[in-house]
Amino acid sequence: MTDQAAGITGFNALSNAAATDALLACCASPALAREVLAGRPYRSADDLYATADAVLAALPEEDIDRAVAGHPRIGGRTDNVASAREQSGVAAATDAVRSALAEGNRAYEQRFGHRYLVCATGRTGAELLDLLTTRLHNDPATERAVMRTELARINRIRLRRMLEGLA
16 A cells, blocks of 8 residues: 555544545645535545645635635744744745845735745745745736635645655
8 A cells, every 4th residue: 555545544533623634734724624524534635635726726715814824924933843844945945035024024015915925845945035025016907816726735734744644
């Protein structure tokens, strides 16, 4: 049995409460957790990922806002292990980059009304700052679409890690 197959078997076997907690650790949207939970049992990890993607795509903006609020600011301090691992590239950033990220986060939040969300896995602080600077030029509708795409990427990474932990 592959790790993904073992992971999906483990996920399907979790109690509803434990599965909900595991899903909320991946994405802070209770609506997403409820809908993904309702799809159990899953035949494969790909089926889980496809369901999570479809649910996320259909979520109303207020549920997306809840999910985004569950993420710390890029470059900010966090006790969330997943977020800290994902943003590990910022740890090696210079003070100037970290300061520019903090300033950029404030400008972004003022412009768009929500946190700057980006899939930070494997990216340096400088790369995240460049992306932030570029995205500040988006119009609000474009930025919402970009942010949803980034949230889906983060969710996939976290769901994969969740399944690996259940294998």
